[in-house]
């Protein structure tokens with residue numbers, strides 16, 4: 001149990017769990033007692049993480065190689081989680097990529113790819129997970145958006161569109177399934193220390209930090225704590241919300 005939050009007996013699926021924020025979210029949920037299904041393309045990383053989680057937290061952890069761009073793979077993965085772990089209570093749509101370029105220099109391929117992973121992946125997994133959640137009258141869907149989806153960012157029009165799209169998507173689904181006990185919320189991180197953020201140079205980092213009230217770059221743990229709250233019973237009356245975890249950047 002972590003911080004008094006008890007997810008014992010619940011099953012959580014985390015996309016993009018092979019590293020960064022997703023891996024940390026999986027650890028936090030498992031630490032609170034949830035069995036976890038780990039989804040990404042890098043199966044060896046997932047297997048290593050699953051073994052570590054089972055050993056450290058004493059829950060079941062499944063490694064499921066899945067490309068979130070594939071309808072068939074997503075459906076098969078959800079079916080496998082239901083069969084092997086006996087249910088699905090928490091879905092964390094975290095898988096995401098960047099293909100940054102100014103609009104005049106970007107390509108339609110980059111646009112398609114970013115939208116298909118970041119927004120399409122969340123659409124596919126939410127659609128597949130919703131039926132069991134509605135049937136059991138309980139579910140938590142959490143999407144990892146970005147402050148870039150709230151404020152925009154030069155050079156990230158495709159990424160910003162995907163992250164803003166997640167917010168509209170989640171608010172709509174929240175209205176569709178609220179009466180069935182399923183909540184749908186969004187976490188919007190600022191700059192978080194992961195492989196994705198490593199792409200920024202020192203100048204970009206310090207320009208960003210100038211606007212962060214808390215004066216530091218965030219950690220994957222900062223985001224995972226917010227996800228844990230939204231996944232828990234403490235957040236039972238919270239839906240359609242966008243929770244910024246950005247040190248005060250976008251306030």
Ligand code: NAP
Pocket residue numbers: 015016017018019020021022039040041042043066067068069094095096097117144145146147188189190191192193194195196197
């Ligand atoms: P990361 O370290 O680059 O990890 C991205 C994850 O997404 C990996 O596990 C990757 O796994 C998975 N992924 C990418 N394409 C996939 C696909 N087609 N199918 C399945 N999985 C796929 O990124 P991160 O920093 O942890 O970011 C996690 C989420 O937080 C993303 O949605 C990102 O946009 C968001 N976010 C990050 C920051 C930040 O500063 N880091 C800020 C705001 C929001 P494989 O490569 O193994 O498939």
